[in-house]
Amino acid sequence: MTTTIKRTRPLSDFVDRHFFWLALIPAALFLVLLTVYPVLELVAMALSTITFEHAAEVWRFSAADNLQQLIDDDIFRIALKNTLVFALVSVIIEVCFGLGLAILVSSAGKAKGALRTILIIPILMPPVAIGSMWKLMYSLDFGVLNQAITAVGLPAVNWLGSTSLALLSVVIVDVWHWTPFVFLILFAAVEAVPGDVVEAARIDGASNRSIVFRILIPLIWPTIVVALFFRTILAFKVFDQIFLLTSGGPGTSTEVVSLHLYKVYFQQNDLGYGSMLSLAVIAATLSFLFVAHRAGRFVRAKDA
Template sequence: MEGDGQRLWRWLTFGPALAMMVALTVLPIANLFLTSFQNVTWADGKPTRTWAGLTHYEALFSDQLFSAGLWNTLVFAFAAVAGQMVLGFAMALAVSKITHGRVFYRAIFILPILIPGIVIGAIWKLMLNFDFGLINKALGLVGLMPHDWLGSSETALLSVIIVDIWHWTPFCFLLFLAGLETLPQDVFEAAKMDGASAWQELWYITLPLMIPTIIVTFAFRLVLAFKVFDEVYLLTSGGPGTSTEVLSFTLYQRFFTEDKAGYGSAMSVAVIFLVALLLVIALSARRRTGATS
């Protein structure tokens, strides 16, 4: 009876949180999935739903804007996350070696992540401005010609990637620093006694021990990178052309600009499936590394 009472108490305490999760997560996703098979039109402020079957999903394969958004999102996500992880790990490794002033450097390095997205967009749009931006002013000081960073299809996506790297590297830095501070120090002391160099210590001890943290950080940032919207919206609005068109911005256009709720829902389901697939792959890799370590 005591066990039944404890079980009932757990359900009573966990029930409200479970109900809220279902109401705010499961039901909206189910509605999104249902809407993806329908055409939604509005008349007198009321929606009219008609069955469309797989029409919206079939249209995804011929939608050039969706294809451009998918490709740009993949390039953006992997390039930005790779840059953030390399810089974040280097910064964390440097701070972990500092004995004095570690709190000061940590506070300085995490400043970009504390700035609101709208402010970051304004800062970088001014810095990358063709006429009076600081970047072009610096190029002029060394005798180089100014460049239209956000208005050129060759550099627009690269510019957004650089802004995202600057913005989110502190996130990777914090996770890597936390991982480095939990590594067993006796392993490093034994390596130093055996005469291991700093490079050997990094390559053969630090990196293997940090693989689980690296995989988790990569998974977190990859999922967040697939949802990028504010930086693209504020800096380029998807242009010039489709050079910075990403999936989140395409969804915004379909839902709110073109009022295609059914087609936008199908696109959303496709994006959710892709992100879930990448997350499963990352977690599977994390589980395998945990099993072999």
């Protein structure tokens, strides 16, 4: 019995000393399998031209050709501009609306639970249902929006068929869909603000406007930044709403990078150039996050 304990003790001691690293091994392997390997595969595809010959993949190195195709791709430049406009406008509106709703619902007393439940309904709906519903509402002939407009004597509006209105129409759908997500994040932050701080400000004679802009917003500013980051990343990857509503049209007025990627991959079957586009999108997203992070640090340092 004594001999058995002596033989097993070194293994037990080794596990105790290195338990932290041993516990990380499964997670690290999982990360490598599902993240690192696909990224390396994407890079390899971006440097190649991939064709299918005799039921087999044929890879040819063509990094310079793919890069030149990216530089010459006019549609990608249009899609990138549309994506930036879409993300900037929709996220700013969603954060403003979400913050306003969070403050209003937080002060609603006993009704806040019911209001919160009603407001989160849009984010629970499937994107296909949202796209179909809004496409019917935007219909030029029998949509409810045009029926309301023509009822007051105004001409019908071609919401999805006009090059000047199509992107704005998609932004409206995105705001309706994702404002509740921002609201939930900011509502939790507003609820976490100590009530005695607000009451003390009211006793000192602060107006509601002063309480919001000088107390609430500074206290929940880190949460607002998190909401901005999350929504900007998701907005930059928008696909389903535009695919269902306009498919990038009319013309290229609502073409976005995700939709352009889809067309390159699955319609043109150009896997190599599609991978190069993917790397360009990843680089653009990381660049935005870096700039936004530096700007956030500058603002915090300036306030301090």
